[in-house]
Amino acid sequence: MSLDKETVKNIAFLARIKVPDQDLDPLAGELSHIIGWVEQLSEVDTEGVEPMTSVANMELFRREDVISDGGVPQKVLANAPDREKNFYTVPKVVE
Amino acid sequence: MGHLTDLNLAEARDGLTKGDFSSAELTGAYIDAMSAAQDLNAYITETPEIALQRAEASDVRRKAGDVAGPMDGIPVAVKDLFGTEGVLTTAASHILDGFKPTYESTVTANLRDGGAVMLGKTNLDEFAMGSANMTSYYGAVKNPWKGADGRDLVPGGSSGGSASAVAAHTAVAATGTDTGGSIRQPASFCGIVGMKPTYGRCSRWGVVAFASSLDQAGPLTRTVRDAAIMLGEMAGHDVKDSTSAPIAVPDFEAVLSGDVKGLKVGIPKEYALDGMPDEIAKLWQQGADWLKAAGAEVREISLPHTKYALPAYYIIAPAEASSNLARYDGVRYGLRVPGDTLDEMYENTRAEGFGDEVRRRILIGAYVLSVGFYDAYYLKAQRVRALIAQDFEKVFKEVDVILTPTAPSAAFGIGEKMDDPIAMYLNDVYTVPTSMAGLPGISIPGGLDSDGLPLGLHLIGKPFDEETVFRSAGVLEAAANFTATPGGV
Numbered sequence: 001m002s003l004d005k006e007t008v009k010n011i012a013f014l015a016r017i018k019v020p021d022q023d024l025d026p027l028a029g030e031l032s033h034i035i036g037w038v039e040q041l042s043e044v045d046t047e048g049v050e051p052m053t054s055v056a057n058m059e060l061f062r063r064e065d066v067i068s069d070g071g072v073p074q075k076v077l078a079n080a081p082d083r084e085k086n087f088y089t090v091p092k093v094v095e
Numbered sequence: 096m097g098h099l100t101d102l103n104l105a106e107a108r109d110g111l112t113k114g115d116f117s118s119a120e121l122t123g124a125y126i127d128a129m130s131a132a133q134d135l136n137a138y139i140t141e142t143p144e145i146a147l148q149r150a151e152a153s154d155v156r157r158k159a160g161d162v163a164g165p166m167d168g169i170p171v172a173v174k175d176l177f178g179t180e181g182v183l184t185t186a187a188s189h190i191l192d193g194f195k196p197t198y199e200s201t202v203t204a205n206l207r208d209g210g211a212v213m214l215g216k217t218n219l220d221e222f223a224m225g226s227a228n229m230t231s232y233y234g235a236v237k238n239p240w241k242g243a244d245g246r247d248l249v250p251g252g253s254s255g256g257s258a259s260a261v262a263a264h265t266a267v268a269a270t271g272t273d274t275g276g277s278i279r280q281p282a283s284f285c286g287i288v289g290m291k292p293t294y295g296r297c298s299r300w301g302v303v304a305f306a307s308s309l310d311q312a313g314p315l316t317r318t319v320r321d322a323a324i325m326l327g328e329m330a331g332h333d334v335k336d337s338t339s340a341p342i343a344v345p346d347f348e349a350v351l352s353g354d355v356k357g358l359k360v361g362i363p364k365e366y367a368l369d370g371m372p373d374e375i376a377k378l379w380q381q382g383a384d385w386l387k388a389a390g391a392e393v394r395e396i397s398l399p400h401t402k403y404a405l406p407a408y409y410i411i412a413p414a415e416a417s418s419n420l421a422r423y424d425g426v427r428y429g430l431r432v433p434g435d436t437l438d439e440m441y442e443n444t445r446a447e448g449f450g451d452e453v454r455r456r457i458l459i460g461a462y463v464l465s466v467g468f469y470d471a472y473y474l475k476a477q478r479v480r481a482l483i484a485q486d487f488e489k490v491f492k493e494v495d496v497i498l499t500p501t502a503p504s505a506a507f508g509i510g511e512k513m514d515d516p517i518a519m520y521l522n523d524v525y526t527v528p529t530s531m532a533g534l535p536g537i538s539i540p541g542g543l544d545s546d547g548l549p550l551g552l553h554l555i556g557k558p559f560d561e562e563t564v565f566r567s568a569g570v571l572e573a574a575a576n577f578t579a580t581p582g583g584v
Contacts, residue, residue: 003462015417015461016424017454018442027458030516034459037517038406038472044479051477052484055294055308055533061341063334075197079428088426091437 002032099124100264104169104321107267111157111168118157118168122150122212125170129214129265135237137250137259139175140183141215146170149212156210165348166328167210172266174257175216176223177203177312178301182213186303187221187231190448191429200301201333202270202312209328214266217256221450222420223277223305226522228255229513230452238285238506239263239581243546248506251281251522257315258285264584268316268325272302274309275408276502276526279538282315283501283551286540286579288568289315290322291526293559294533295340297326298333306415307338309408309530319539319568323347326561342559350562351569356390358567361494365401366525368503374544375500382498382541382552385574386567396494398486403479404528409520410463410476411531416453417460423448455516484532491557496567499525501538501551525553535561537568540577549579 005024008031012019019027073086082089099121102110110116126143153168178184178196185191199207207213220230227249228236238250239262250259254271258281261269271278273291282289290313297312304310314325327347333339362383367376383393425431425444432447434440449457463472490497503524512518529536534555541552552571556564 011458011461015457016441018446038410041406041475041479046478049478049481051474052481060337078197079194081431091440093437
């Protein structure tokens with residue numbers, strides 16, 4: 001499967017990365033090259049094989065459901081590029 | 096006595112114990128070495144003040160008879176993927192500009208609590224995505240080993256700064272992380288030891304995430320014994336990482352008996368790839384002979400799905416990365432590039448903040464997870480991953496440990512293999528299967544090639560059986576007797 005310019009434009013939007021128009025064609029080529037290479041997986045017979053979703057073959061550790069952290073807004077906000085009082089700021093989203 | 100920086104971790108520990116020198120003296124020697132070797136670009140941030148302060152605190156503890164652990168007073172470097180409280184943490188990405196975590200990762204907290212002294216934060220491929228340390232926003236790292244013609248070589252990646260620092264003796268040891276080979280391949284390129292433990296052995300909490308089902312922390316050191324000591328200090332169950340294993344950490348150093356009599360070693364025939372350089376094939380055979388001579392039984396085994404590990408990895412890792420890296424939105428930390436709307440701000444920030452390789456992987460990940468392709472790519476890769484894990488499960492009923500080369504080549508020149516991403520990905524062809532199955536793997540220097548560059552041997556073990564891996568690695572290390580060092584060390 002090769003990716004065209006429109007597909008790249010669409011996934012770049014899904015990933016929220018602006019890609020300049022002149023980069024779309026070269027990027028489509030690069031990504032198609034990689035996707036073409038991973039497609040060799042289609043040779044593998046995976047009929048009846050369950051997808052592996054957990055590496056560690058163990059039951060998840062359970063802990064008490066208690067509040068163990070929090071109440072530190074200054075720490076949480078310390079790295080914000082822009083803030084007002086105890087809030088992050090973003091461009092206006094509601095008219 | 097020679098230079099303090101010539102001592103490996105075990106020797107430095109013993110010297111501190113005997114009172115031959117103080118941690119402040121040892122740390123001072125490393126701060127000088129670090130600053131003299133800045134041309135390597137191994138460190139993104141040097142933290143000499145923190146180092147000296149912790150060294151002095153260690154000396155006070157030692158005087159009071161209150162030593163915190165085997166690494167108390169030992170100066171180490173930390174890959175700049177571990178969140179460190181109050182110290183710039185970049186993941187070698189522009190998008191984390193100015194980020195100073197208000198917390199400490201569990202692994203570095205374990206080291207700190209054990210008295211280890213942090214010298215600084217080491218360079219890496221951006222978000223640990225790369226095999227040559229060429230994708231760092233902070234520039235390429237040089238390998239202290241030089242090419243035959245004196246040209247600069249890559250240290251491997253992604254833990255390239257950590258490997259370069261340990262090989263150049265600008266740190267006793269360093270932390271690394273390994274997603275598909277990022278500890279073991281740079282260890283091979285730099286002539287040092289690199290250990291990726293079993294998935295779940297070390298907590299991932301506070302480490303910048305790349306691919307969460309694959310990422311594991313581990314040590315880069317000068318010897319197998321050093322790796323055993325350091326992993327013991329890094330590992331342990333952590334309630335803040337649900338995938339961290341709630342099992343006790345053994346005394347890894349105690350298993351280095353030098354005895355592998357009767358040990359069953361597997362040689363996977365599928366790893367003998369077409370075009371494997373003769374020198375690597377010879378070293379691999381030599382490694383098998385060394386183990387045989389020490390009393391191990393060596394036999395051929397088959398891991399039939401080996402060739403599909405790398406393509407499956409390049410679906411699963413980018414898919415997880417595209418999801419993990421969604422958090423870099425210009426709102427909560429790091430770089431923010433303004434835009435008229437919220438979406439535009441996201442798009443501008445992420446366009447400027449991510450480098451080419453990271454962008455490529457996020458887009459691949461978004462593609463294989465998108466509607467209509469999820470089953471064909473992502474689910475397919477997860478099924479293949481299950482087959483790869485089953486291959487290992489089967490052979491580990493017959494053998495105790497598996498021997499392979501670490502990487503398909505020695506270190507190559509800075510700037511090489513940059514035109515074709517897949518050529519770069521192939522660096523990890525021998526290490527990725529282990530990562531896909533979550534198994535422990537170690538690289539140790541086996542010898543030099545005809546250009547005088549180090550080549551690594553790779554041992555793979557059963558889940559949570561780092562002990563057998565360390566024990567066999569110790570025997571290989573003794574047989575290889577690798578004493579070469581790069582020029583200037």
